[in-house]
């Protein structure tokens with residue numbers, strides 16, 4: 641079955657760190673797939689188009705073997721070319737309705753809504769499958785990210801799509817964000833910079849119990 645249909649809409653949404661070397665990236669991702677992430681996003685802000693195509697294709701194979709959906713950041717055309725399970729679009733990353741048309745009914749199309757409930761309502765109306773808010777905490781990966789407050793998650797809980805929280809989320813601060821209404825926590829450094837990424841994934845998962 642298409643992982644985007646079968647995957648749980650709750651848990652750890654791991655996002656890849658920028659990496660120029662594909663083999664080490666695949667080894668790091670294999671560890672977190674084994675540890676039980678719910679979704680994976682391929683994000684690489686520095687690679688060439690050819691490297692992004694190669695890395696996304698290799699990650700898709702690994703994700704398929706675990707029944708985990710792969711979502712491509714920024715580039716729904718790349719997601720369509722490789723047959724990925726979805727795309728994540730922020731401001732300026734393209735049109736949600738066009739991405740939906742290209743990727744199909746079951747695709748996981750996410751929208752960055754930052755700290756803005758109005759953006760979230762518009763994204764859902766345009767066909768987004770999930771909405772993402774944050775940064776909730778200072779982010780080591782994106783220090784200048786716009787900040788959001790946890791109360792926003794309660795205000796948008798009725799929109800009928802999973803809510804993703806991002807930005808500086810660690811196993812120590814994730815629980816109140818989940819209690820505030822996050823269905824998934826999207827994490828880069830808290831997983832991939834952890835001394836033991838598998839243990840970090842397990843610690844995040846425990847915040848959903």
Ligand SMILES: Cc1ncc(COP(=O)(O)OP(=O)(O)O)c(N)n1
Pocket residue numbers: 653681683713714728729730731733750752772773804806826
């Ligand atoms: C799950 C999730 N939420 C937010 C973002 C950020 O998207 P964007 O604002 O387009 O910034 P970049 O990631 O492209 O730098 C995301 N990627 N994933």
Ligand SMILES: Cc1ncsc1CCOP(=O)(O)O
Pocket residue numbers: 774775778779780781782785806807808809826827828829830
């Ligand atoms: C892409 C993005 N958007 C807001 S914060 C962020 C980075 C998240 O990374 P980290 O989990 O290391 O804070």
Ligand SMILES: [Mg+2]
Pocket residue numbers: 713714728729730731733
């Ligand atoms: Mg983007």
